Amino acid sequence: MTVTADTPADLGTAETLEAAPLRRAYRFELVKLLSQWRIRLLLLACWVAPGLFVAGVGQQGTLPTDTLFGRWMHATGWAGPLVVLGFAGSWALPLLTSVVAGDVFAVEDRLGTWRHLLVAVRSPRRIFAAKALASVTVVVLLVTGLVAASVAGGLATEGDRPLVGLDGHQLTPGQAAAAVLLAWAAALAPTLALAAIGLLGSVVLGRSPMGLLVPAFVAVAMQLAQMLPLPVALRLALPGYAFVSWNGLFTAPARLDELLIGVAVGLAWAVTALLLARLLFLRRDFTNGSDDGLGRRGVVLAVLPPAALLAVTFGAVASAVPATGTADGITEAKVERSVATAFAHLYRLQTEQLHRPAVTEAQLRATAQCDRSGGQVDPVGAGNDWRCVVTWHLPGTAAPGNAVYQLDVAANGRITADGDGPKEVNGYFLVRTPHGDAPNPLWQFDAGVELLATSPKG
Template identity: 75%
Template sequence: MTTTVAEGTVAGVRRVSVSRGYRFELVKLVSQWRIRLLVLACWIAPALFVAGVSRQSTLPADTLFGRWMHATGWAGPLVTLGFAGTWALPLLTSVVAGDVFAAEDRLGTWRHLLVAVRSTRRIFAAKALASLTVILLLVTGLVCAGTVGGVVAVGNQPLVGLDGHLLTPGDAAGRVLLAWVCALAPTLALAAIGLLGSVALGRSPTGLLLPPIVALAMQVAQMLPLPVAVRLALPGYAFISWNGLFTSPAQLGPLLIGIVVGLAWAVTATVLAYLLFVRRDFTNPSYDGSGRRAVTAGVLPLVGLFAATVTVVAVATPSTGSGIEQDKVQRSVATAFAHLYRMQTRQLHRPAVTEAQLRVTAACNKGDGQVAAQGAGNDWRCVVTWHLPGVAAPGTAIYQLDIASDGRFVADGDGPKEVNGYFLVRTPTGDAPNPLWQFDGNVELLDTTPKG
């Protein structure tokens, strides 16, 4: 009779829905002091940083779009995005997703949660959705704060694209927002890896450190001379390839591949975490994770996904080399120079010219012609030639290029002085920054942009 009553009592208890569990887990997360500090920092710190740097005399010129922070407020959120993809987002996903399951192990509260919810599936869904909500809140704060800080401090001015063309404030705003949206794919991948580490490793601090460790490994890999297919197969490549949105035409091939790969990693790691969680034995109060199961059910499937992605990208695209070739470098430098030369022409109030009239070309070599003109390095040298209407002799300028493995380059003017040899130009209204003195550019690693 006792058994019958107990079974009837359990059967009569209303099941805790995922939505109720989600609200409970969300309240648990936002009640933690470290989460509150992170939310506060993400919604305030970028605005203060961008506004402060924009007022300084020296700018972070080594950061993408950093040299334009005095010119437009839309450079601020892009500088913030570059920093966030490298450091902030891996740490945020670690603190939120990397600890959402491990915290229950440390506190020994699994039995209470299981008695209340009675479903490991609903517990996993509630915790995953709550951590995703907090991460989206943090990312939204970074976007809004960086944008507000830049626009308020500098103004809603046009933005110079990565190939030198000018973006209207409206176009710049749309592309900035789209760049942040694209960065969500690798962010979700790191969050899923955090979930997997939190489930597989229990109370071990290694699970908490897993997202930043993976992000650091991907950064190191991007600095190595790896084939393009390997780069594109890394789940964090969209943290880099968003810069293709700021060229004309947009370099969408690497970006789309990076987004798909990031989402594939996010889904795979989440599914692996789910399978490990629902099969876990909760009767052992001293559970610290199963190292063997973490390897066989966590690491090996992700390694297999990486190998499969490399194979698919290598077969689908001509991407077995570095992707940095002489004709691509020459085309990128010539395009950027033509756009920026027109900008300098407007600064100096000279007669307007078009790219067709300028007929800009670039002749580039590497290592003074002693090595093959391909691959990354700081020993690239380009001679740019252009023509002006009514002038028989063509103009020439020299640039020293430092090209990174991901295709981004910095072109440093090396004369003549009146064109690119000095960082200021004397205009009728006073001295102004010389757009031709030093500029950023990007070599598309995939052959998806039409030549010409």
């Protein structure tokens, strides 16, 4: 292949130059990245630290119960990778993409090596492709290490046992393994979006160290947005929503609508940011040694398309998703249904622990009556002032059973239920079984509200 327009003006000349093969340029960029001490340190940490963390928690008496699936880390080896995924989506993956992708172009500006690279490769297009592919390769290696290490640590300490899902039902080891791997695969979409945003920041800001912080800033902004009572459509239009919506894989039936939308939006952001970074990169004047970025105009050009994408995806999701009755999708009927379903599944688990007569969810006929602040606040939306009374029936017993739970309902739909009596059901952290003390599944439990689902009341 010959290159004319891609060749910098001072390279040349009237004759055409043969561009270096993309394979060779990619291998060169990958070796450059892997030769950096900080990249090697990150690879070592990702392939070792999660396993040590999961194994260490397995030896402790306390559990990270504030993290989704943290309360089940002593019960099965498949809970550990999900705890690691929750932390990675919030902090680790944004920082990793910042270090890898946020500096891949800026380092050439700081070292002043663009002219040497252009002489060697002879094609800015291939330079961009090689750097982008090398960055994605390293990011995928880092994510693979997080998955492999956390799974190995969990299985080594707690074994291949069933996992309790988000709605209280049990997943077999095979089902748990498939769901865990799918959850991590879904998290790749927002990770690639952050990596592409990092490449864009590195192109636009040049040698400025601010390029390193762009993915981290975007991730922090998304974290703050997920805490706010945003409309469902706007929440799903954010590129990082797949970091949250993977928990729909752990319900029966699986809630895939939010997950698929989150993955599609993340990939759309990745493609948009990558194409924009390529366009701006090819507009640079590499013959000017003092040109190390695109200035204010470049910053504007880099910000406007993502803002337009956010508006377009928000409109598309708003028109496509069903009405939820409230802006944030959290209604009284949904909370009651989620709490009752999770309680019924977990009551059966407690019955098995105590070797009581088996009972089915249909026989229990569990229902929940929920309100906020004792009826002083409309029972909709997120908040930590929810209270539910769960009622169930046992075969052969005339009087129904009742249990009280204090609820913290997060804006993203996660429910944390804390038992408030009676003590025989949810009053103690441990229950005495024929084989010794075991964690009481009804003491505290997690559930989730399907933000896109409709209900008769909601």
